[in-house]
Amino acid sequence: MTTQEQLHRWHELAQQLRVDSIRTTTVAGSGHPTSSMSPADLMAVLLSKYLRYDFNNPDNPNNDRLIFSKGHAAPLLYSMYKAAGVINDEELRSLRHFGSRLEGHPTPILPWVDVATGSLGQGLPVGVGIALAGKYLDQLPYHTWVLLGDSETAEGSVWEAFDHAAHYTLDNLIAIIDVNRLGQRGQTELGWNTQAYAKRAMAFGWQAIEIDGHNLTEIDQAYSAAVTVNDRPTVIIARTKKGKGVASLEDLGGWHGKALKSDDAKRAISELGGERQMTITVDTPEEQGQPASIGNPQPLQLPKYNKGAKVATRRAYGDALVALGAAQPNIIALDAEVSNSTYAEDFAETYPERYFEMYIAEQQMVAAAVGLQVREYKPFASTFAAFFTRAYDFIRMAAVSRANIKLVGSHAGVSIGQDGASQMALEDLAAFRAVWSSTVLYPSDANQTAKLVAQMSDRNGIVYLRTTRENTDIIYDAQEEFPIGGSKIIRSSDRDQATVIGAGITLHEAIKAYERLKNEGITVRVIDAYSVKPIDMQTLHQAARDTKGNLVVVEDHWIEGGLGAAVLDAFAGTSNTPIYNGPQLRLIKLAVRDMPSSGTPEELLHAAKIDANAIVEAVKSQVRQPVGV
């Protein structure tokens, strides 16, 4: 039972959080005070009684995790940090200023923030990932708390999270929906119909508790029920008022994302009982356990393939991931119900305790990967390359979260053949290149794939590997190394008249073109640009110098943003790299331009003009055309 004194202290804390949310946004001149005020009571009780968090050691594996999925309530979160005594009032007032850690939406620049939020509907799916780690990998009793706005439940990704959390019986996951009824531009779809939320959540297998989100006793009881349930996740559906506590704001439209002017702020603060400087001691975790051990590392023994054989790079991914799994017990695999196509199933069979089936929910899969890496696991998530487009916003936000995740897309390009355009990734290189912190790899051979998979594990940021459906020739010896950022010159002479740059499936076409051109007396250099980002600028510049600037880039991808664009970028200057100054670049991009259909891989490569034939023609057109004409 709660005493009157406790209730009073909670109320005082909630009022302080409201006051500070107003103060800091008024100083900033922007931000979301009213959205911070509605869940202030919820957060006051959480911080005072339920959260177990060692602020001195955010890396303590026993810490609860708190995600503000409604990232625009950042002022409230930061006010909680002040109340917890880890930031001072001066820093609080730096909200939204250039150089401050207190950005408009939370980011992991702050040591207590695990993931960036601000793109709504992502916090709960990420919470699922952390809760998976807690329950199945760490096997520690910490809780993951996620504060959601009501509007964001319109995002399908939230229901992917509801679905997966129940499927994996994540009783360590607690969602709190701040049902303040008012979205950015008016009433939300469901308004204060908390029962509608509850029905949906229960239908998805959750415990749902409807409360008055300003009644401290009800909040206390709901949290108590949430932390004691042991067969399902809990959602607390809290009816609240936006701008609660200030009559001129409370439950009124037109106040979303608006800071109060200085005079209005003064009046509002006065109405809330004035400024307070309470600090509270947040309980640290009772248990101080260590994450469950998940096997002893074995020496890495990557698979080896014999030259001359034909093996799909997706097959090599599966083999290499199993090998890597033995060497690195913190590797976790995820797949979106296509593990028999991506070959993640090999890992799933070998290490079932380190595999999570994500069903056909790519957003949840990427979010789970982000959650797992919060707990310092190394997630490898795979699906058809085309279907990572489904999760592009999650990948974008993973970068803002400074997350380290590895994504592997199979079935890239027209070379998949009969299935047709819907299954062909033709924009994945462009999309992944345009992600901050990304690495983009595209192997052409199984031995190369294995070496790249091994390197992915320790590579920070968003690391993407594109694999190929078809069996392709093993062209490299199993001993060769393929450093990220490098390339391989696989054919060259001192008489090369042009350079052909390929990667993945098109490298094999380049090799065929080399032979045909050689028969016609034209020698070309062939470069395997397996590292699309970062690209091997030096080797490309040297090739341009050696082959009169004649470059042909060939890729199984739309003509925009992929390998051709990466090669072109290598010849542009930036604010800190000089412009290439060798012979004039005469570059031809061969890439997919028309919407492909079904057909054999050969027919489709030919129709797209990215086969050996097209390369031969392009090289001939370059060699025939005199320089400068």
Next chain:
Amino acid sequence: MTTQEQLHRWHELAQQLRVDSIRTTTVAGSGHPTSSMSPADLMAVLLSKYLRYDFNNPDNPNNDRLIFSKGHAAPLLYSMYKAAGVINDEELRSLRHFGSRLEGHPTPILPWVDVATGSLGQGLPVGVGIALAGKYLDQLPYHTWVLLGDSETAEGSVWEAFDHAAHYTLDNLIAIIDVNRLGQRGQTELGWNTQAYAKRAMAFGWQAIEIDGHNLTEIDQAYSAAVTVNDRPTVIIARTKKGKGVASLEDLGGWHGKALKSDDAKRAISELGGERQMTITVDTPEEQGQPASIGNPQPLQLPKYNKGAKVATRRAYGDALVALGAAQPNIIALDAEVSNSTYAEDFAETYPERYFEMYIAEQQMVAAAVGLQVREYKPFASTFAAFFTRAYDFIRMAAVSRANIKLVGSHAGVSIGQDGASQMALEDLAAFRAVWSSTVLYPSDANQTAKLVAQMSDRNGIVYLRTTRENTDIIYDAQEEFPIGGSKIIRSSDRDQATVIGAGITLHEAIKAYERLKNEGITVRVIDAYSVKPIDMQTLHQAARDTKGNLVVVEDHWIEGGLGAAVLDAFAGTSNTPIYNGPQLRLIKLAVRDMPSSGTPEELLHAAKIDANAIVEAVKSQVRQPVGV
């Protein structure tokens, strides 16, 4: 009541559909016979008794619509077309062959297919769009039928559709879930737990009917109940067996996406009673109404802004859309709960009957746009530019659908300021450029915006407009024209030493840089590349020729795939365009490279090195560096 003879005919038709699904995939050597066999009974009854479709006139506005969301069941769909007499057996056997209309997954190359499917979880959201058109715009009594697989209900987008369909009381929408229990790699999450599906659907406000999907009487009754309900959408949850009717396939794992070998196919066909050549007459719509009129077109009167004023391009989008709405009654606006930021709210207020609030569900928003254009409306869908990444797979598939949709993203780039990285679109140009059929526009001025919005309306394909949050100077006269594919040279002389290319917010920085450089005796050309795709190749080539190849491209976007990439592409050759052959290109790309934070727009443009300062430095570095050194 159904007579025995009816039931027999339906059964025979279902068996024919199964046989043909086997025959055609066996000829192709790939495809999905078993996934086609499970819903064959469902489709036999639909085609025989409930579908109202004029196969001779697919454009008849009274036609029901049928979407195979489980696009991999394409053999079944094509077998239905054969049964309806619109393709012959020879064409049926061309499935998956190069040049055939019968692709591995359905596409609108076939006149009876409205949208491409194959990326799961998209059919129902698109169906919501068509049903919105039917109920609120056409006001015609046709039904939209969507066949879903069970696995795809794991996609959150399906629940966005459930949510929106109920919200808009789409009693004209009928979903049929083929619960065959087996996904690609084993049992689905919910198996045959049809009650779990029903609970979820009912919690979202639907009528849910659980049936045995092989019991023709139950199917008949379910459809009958579905077409008579008038206050909610209906989902029929049909328990079925994958590979139904062939003992060696039925309800067995390991048969997903596998064609039968010739001998196995013969045995299976025999077990199904052999080949049949039934054709049936599909009922045409009883009503032959015309879509409801939605106003008379007025002459187009675009908004005009005075030079020297400061107006945000997003504001101009809102104004222009209202103007266009008066001139074109078939324009429909959609927004994802940020209409007061994108200014779609102006349209919503002026034409409430032509505005659909999509709440925070960007996937559903884009899908609804695709559905609306099926019925020949012109949808303009807007949200923050960053959040279109949420719907990237839907945009990709919209291109495969050959859809004509207009997407407008506000709040692009670091120049949004204080809200921080989660709200900043920095990959949108790259993402949209790498979409087939796309047009990418990025105005810098309100008058230009209005002119571009007017052109978007009649432009085919995926047309994207990027708008800016901040107020920017009106630099163009309201009379000027801005053709798509063009650019504007806004500063030039016969002594230009370099060319600065900007668009949107950076054009204003380029103008500032021009002034500063001029003061230092360096004259530069300034080009407004408002049409990022297609880009104005001629003007860029001329500028390179006129300014010694010195180009500086400056953009508020990651360095990959955006405006800088578009400019570089203009200087590369392709299989059908020659390589630029003017003076050597010396191009500097100024773009965002470090993760931005909060700050003022000016601070952030400066920190990203994309402000006037950075442009001045870049130009100076070019002008100082002698050519060829």
